[in-house]
Amino acid sequence: MYAVRNLRLCTKDCLCLFVCPTGATDTENSVIDREKCTGCGLCAQACPSKAITMVPEQMPPQQPKKEAVAAALRALAESKTGQEQAAASLPGALASALARSDRVMAEDLLRESGYMLPQSANVRAALQAMLAAPPREGFPREAAQKLLDTLPFNEP
Amino acid sequence: MKRYVCPVCGYVYDGAKGARDAAPGTAWADVPDQWKCPRCGAAKVKFAPEEPAAPGDKAAVRSAEESMTDGARSALCSNLARGCGKQYLPEEAALFTELAEFFAAAAGPAGGADPAALLARVQEDLESGLPAAKAAAEAAGDRGAQRALVWAEKVTRIQRSLLTRYQKQGDELLKDKNVYVCTICGFIAVADAPPALCPVCKAPDWQFAKVEGR
Numbered sequence: 001m002y003a004v005r006n007l008r009l010c011t012k013d014c015l016c017l018f019v020c021p022t023g024a025t026d027t028e029n030s031v032i033d034r035e036k037c038t039g040c041g042l043c044a045q046a047c048p049s050k051a052i053t054m055v056p057e058q059m060p061p062q063q064p065k066k067e068a069v070a071a072a073l074r075a076l077a078e079s080k081t082g083q084e085q086a087a088a089s090l091p092g093a094l095a096s097a098l099a100r101s102d103r104v105m106a107e108d109l110l111r112e113s114g115y116m117l118p119q120s121a122n123v124r125a126a127l128q129a130m131l132a133a134p135p136r137e138g139f140p141r142e143a144a145q146k147l148l149d150t151l152p153f154n155e156p
Numbered sequence: 157m158k159r160y161v162c163p164v165c166g167y168v169y170d171g172a173k174g175a176r177d178a179a180p181g182t183a184w185a186d187v188p189d190q191w192k193c194p195r196c197g198a199a200k201v202k203f204a205p206e207e208p209a210a211p212g213d214k215a216a217v218r219s220a221e222e223s224m225t226d227g228a229r230s231a232l233c234s235n236l237a238r239g240c241g242k243q244y245l246p247e248e249a250a251l252f253t254e255l256a257e258f259f260a261a262a263a264g265p266a267g268g269a270d271p272a273a274l275l276a277r278v279q280e281d282l283e284s285g286l287p288a289a290k291a292a293a294e295a296a297g298d299r300g301a302q303r304a305l306v307w308a309e310k311v312t313r314i315q316r317s318l319l320t321r322y323q324k325q326g327d328e329l330l331k332d333k334n335v336y337v338c339t340i341c342g343f344i345a346v347a348d349a350p351p352a353l354c355p356v357c358k359a360p361d362w363q364f365a366k367v368e369g370r
Contacts, residue, residue, distance in 0.1 A: 004244040059243075060165065060195055063166060063300065066298065068295070069289075069293050072288055073304070073305075076289050076308065081228050081230070083274060086265075086269035086274055089267055089269050093335040094322055094330060095369070095370075096335070098274065101311060101344050102342070104342035105341075107234055107235035107238065108307065110231055113217070118239045118248060125218045125221070126220075126221035129221050130221070140254050143252075143254045150248065
């Protein structure tokens with residue numbers, strides 16, 4: 001585990017500075033130094049604003065999904081992204097809002113269809129498939145390759 | 157050696173490997189009664205024998221990306237960007253955003269759309285897409301999917317309501333009002349200010365994005 005600070009919640013009470021045994025929380029940009037953090041959790045317990053969270057080094061594997069459920073969620077997500085593109089071609093604030101709303105729903109539905117964790121084997125398979133057969137010309141291969149190289153995948 | 161699964165978090169006890177106080181090679185029957193799930197702390201008695209996964213389920217879910225349209229791929233990648241953001245992984249989030257933007261540009265806005273056609277598609281989701289998905293999620297006992305579908309159904313109803321009103325009132329609907337979208341569930345508010353709590357997902361007002369027209 002290591003500590004991370006949510007700057008939106010931080011109220012600068014600075015108790016983390018008093019309790020940190022290694023000075024990991026005392027940085028000029030307010031981002032806790034992961035190199036120094038020992039994962040002791042004292043800062044998270046001391047923070048009166050609950051702005052510090054302990055994050056595991058390795059995420060547990062995500063919940064498995066039944067293909068019948070995943071397929072139905074994907075179909076609905078496809079419908080929502082189709083509507084997002086239709087709304088995006090219309091003028092006005094309502095159309096913009098509909099496009100945004102469709103995108104949020106599609107993201108949530110796909111997340112529940114087996115893509116909850118970026119570190120999951122499903123995401124690795126998706127990135128590998130994109131690289132093996134780039135879906136379009138100009139596909140940003142370097143971005144996909146870098147994700148494959150750096151994400152700590154947590155399933156075989 | 158039979159494996160045992162934690163019903164709370166899905167951890168699998170493999171006797172060959174052992175775990176915690178149980179040395180490698182400890183059969184389930186010989187694991188002490190006070191033994192707890194090493195991942196979530198659930199009691200040993202809660203564990204159940206591992207059921208073989210439905211053949212093909214895992215493989216089918218895993219190869220799903222290959223049949224997605226560019227629009228869905230974009231939402232898949234923007235979802236993963238948000239996931240990385242929540243885990244405080246800004247570099248990975250930026251890379252997924254780059255992929256999401258590529259696929260969004262490839263999908264492009266669809267031509268020939270109008271509000272009436274959009275309303276018909278919203279209606280179709282409410283009549284067929286959502287009920288079918290809800291039935292599948294319920295049959296599988298998938299709480300996460302059911303949660304997402306409850307939100308999606310409510311938000312889709314709001315979309316239908318707004319599109320129906322827009323057909324009657326036209327731009328009067330938005331006169332002197334702002335439009336906000338909940339970035340967590342997609343709820344749309346036409347109001348002076350965003351609601352203190354999202355009526356669908358209960359996210360606080362700062363999770364709402366103010367939307368401007370083009």
